[in-house]
Amino acid sequence: METATSKKGIYHQITKLLDRIRMRPKGDANDTEDTTFDNGDGKVFNIQNPFKIPGYLINKVEDLEVLIRAFEFSKGMRWALLLLFVEVKRRAAQVFCRAPSPTKRFSPEPLAAENETAQDSESDPVSLEGAPFSLLGSDGTERYFTIKHLIYKAKCTAGQGSTVFLVDCGGEDDEKWAPKGKQFVVKFSFPSKTHPSEAEFVIRARELASNGQEWALQHLPFIRDCVTIPFGPDAVQRRHSRFSTICKEYHERCTLHITIFEPLCSLDELKTPEEAAQVFYDILQVHCWLYTEAKILHRDLSMGNITFRRVGGKVYGVLNDLDLSSFLPLRDEPSSQWRTGTKPYMAYDLLTKDWREGPLYRHDLESLFYIMLILCCHYDSPDKALPFKDWPYHKWFTSGDATVATDKGVFLVWNQSAFPLQSHFERFRKWLDDIYRCFSVGYMQRQLRRRGDPLKDAEQQTLLGNVTYEKMNEIMHSFDGEQLEKRRLGFGQH
Numbered sequence: 072m073e074t075a076t077s078k079k080g081i082y083h084q085i086t087k088l089l090d091r092i093r094m095r096p097k098g099d100a101n102d103t104e105d106t107t108f109d110n111g112d113g114k115v116f117n118i119q120n121p122f123k124i125p126g127y128l129i130n131k132v133e134d135l136e137v138l139i140r141a142f143e144f145s146k147g148m149r150w151a152l153l154l155l156f157v158e159v160k161r162r163a164a165q166v167f168c169r170a171p172s173p174t175k176r177f178s179p180e181p182l183a184a185e186n187e188t189a190q191d192s193e194s195d196p197v198s199l200e201g202a203p204f205s206l207l208g209s210d211g212t213e214r215y216f217t218i219k220h221l222i223y224k225a226k227c228t229a230g231q232g233s234t235v236f237l238v239d240c241g242g243e244d245d246e247k248w249a250p251k252g253k254q255f256v257v258k259f260s261f262p263s264k265t266h267p268s269e270a271e272f273v274i275r276a277r278e279l280a281s282n283g284q285e286w287a288l289q290h291l292p293f294i295r296d297c298v299t300i301p302f303g304p305d306a307v308q309r310r311h312s313r314f315s316t317i318c319k320e321y322h323e324r325c326t327l328h329i330t331i332f333e334p335l336c337s338l339d340e341l342k343t344p345e346e347a348a349q350v351f352y353d354i355l356q357v358h359c360w361l362y363t364e365a366k367i368l369h370r371d372l373s374m375g376n377i378t379f380r381r382v383g384g385k386v387y388g389v390l391n392d393l394d395l396s397s398f399l400p401l402r403d404e405p406s407s408q409w410r411t412g413t414k415p416y417m418a419y420d421l422l423t424k425d426w427r428e429g430p431l432y433r434h435d436l437e438s439l440f441y442i443m444l445i446l447c448c449h450y451d452s453p454d455k456a457l458p459f460k461d462w463p464y465h466k467w468f469t470s471g472d473a474t475v476a477t478d479k480g481v482f483l484v485w486n487q488s489a490f491p492l493q494s495h496f497e498r499f500r501k502w503l504d505d506i507y508r509c510f511s512v513g514y515m516q517r518q519l520r521r522r523g524d525p526l527k528d529a530e531q532q533t534l535l536g537n538v539t540y541e542k543m544n545e546i547m548h549s550f551d552g553e554q555l556e557k558r559r560l561g562f563g564q565h
Contacts, residue, residue: 203241206329208248208296215242222256223375233260233394237334248295255295256332261325262394268328269394270297276365276393284364286558289380289387290357293333300327328394335378335389338446339454344498346386347453348550350379351443353388355547356559358439359540361390362432366399370430372438373413374446385556401429414475415467416441419483419514422476428531433538440506441467447496447503463491483507483514498551505546513537 202218216238225232240253249255262268273294280287302325341347354377361367369390376392395412412421418434420426446453449462459465467475490503513534520526520535533539544563548555557563 209298217241233258254334256334258330260328260394264324264326270294272367272393272396279365287360290353290389292391295331297330337378341453349386349555350388352547352555354390355543356562357390368397369435371395371412372435373416374442419479422472431532444503447492447499451493452495483511509537509542
């Protein structure tokens with residue numbers, strides 16, 4: 072599968088950089104400005120100071136910045152490993168400040184930049200709208216698609232984040248698979264090779280739901296196909312893995328997953344506060360079901376992956392984006408691997424360096440609270456965000472982990488002021504006040520207990536009984552005096 076582009080590719084740009092870093096016979100390595108390293112085979116690496124290399128910062132490719140990193144070589148390293156010290160960063164827009172709503176993730180609507188200047192336009196990625204591509208499906212059939220527009224693009228190192236497109240199904244009609252012109256969402260992601268794929272989580276959950284718990288099917292994503300493409304022996308990921316082995320550093324090898332989903336509605340398509348309340352209550356119910364029945368912990372709640380279906384005039388909240396989820400019981404893994412999530416919505420514990428207990432289900436419930444709080448305080452309506460400078464919690468989007476952790480720690484224990492809700496969402500105040508009280512009391516009680524006996528696992532799991540599915544249900548089962556639809560029979564009962 073090829074991606075058409077009018078610009079030369081990343082490897083061409085990196086090669087231009089590496090051409091300026093010379094490997095010469097040892098006898099010729101006498102440049103006093105350069106540093107030389109013996110690699111044990113009669114050759115010497117001769118590395119120029121990157122800041123003395125003209126054009127060391129290359130930003131002429133529209134969606135790429137290529138930066139020289141500090142070069143460090145150990146004896147025995149080979150020339151090919153030089154590539155590992157070139158950091159490639161995509162200049163993808165940060166959703167929270169570039170789009171009218173950060174809620175669009177798996178919605179068929181495009182991310183449109185707000186107040187975009189000419190300079191912004193020039194630095195945006197090359198448009199792929201209208202670009203055709205084909206994909207050999209898991210059944211061995213080649214299928215053709217046309218990109219409608221970009222939905223989401225992660226801001227991260229190339230080859231690590233997800234990119235999501237809305238596409239039209241092309242080629243001949245295939246009624247068993249999809250008629251020509253049917254729209255899908257296609258997600259390109261690079262999960263760890265050792266981590267279960269998103270499709271595995273969704274398939275397991277849907278199979279379980281199909282056996283007597285069909286209500287849950289309406290609240291789970293539907294995957295039409297998923298293809299896994301391993302990287303070849305000469306791919307950058309393989310070379311990075313070999314380098315990490317030499318340096319005795321932790322490194323997870325990745326694979327490319329191409330997953331085809333049905334389109335869903337995003338939060339900015341909600342029409343009324345009542346619809347928003349039902350969607351959030353649905354998310355609570357399906358999250359509990361995934362945790363207690365399917366043995367799946369989501370671990371990555373954010374505004375972008377809370378979506379919904381509209382069926383027969385009703386809304387059904389869908390918990391999407393399970394690629395960072397974990398099967399239970401959780402396996403032992405480095406803390407860097409379970410500190411997942413989007414910073415503004417991450418639980419306080421997971422932002423602190425001292426936390427050693429791993430992810431807990433109450434962390435996802437804390438994320439759900441932040442999602443509702445931010446929607447109600449940062450938006451005039453679901454599809455109209457306030458100017459970024461007016462966001463009460465904008466520092467959670469722009470500060471580092473330690474700063475956000477400190478800010479949330481103070482917020483959770485010492486916040487005395489009323490939440491600055493926008494008028495459209497004023498009726499969520501009781502929910503937010505009551506949920507906040509659960510977390511605030513729980514964190515304060517935990518702080519007092521830490522001075523005495525350590526918390527038991529069950530106490531840590533629920534902040535000494537203050538944050539549970541049952542307590543959340545007591546708060547969220549009704550909205551402004553009206554009962555919401557309970558999807559799961561017996562949910563919230565002790």
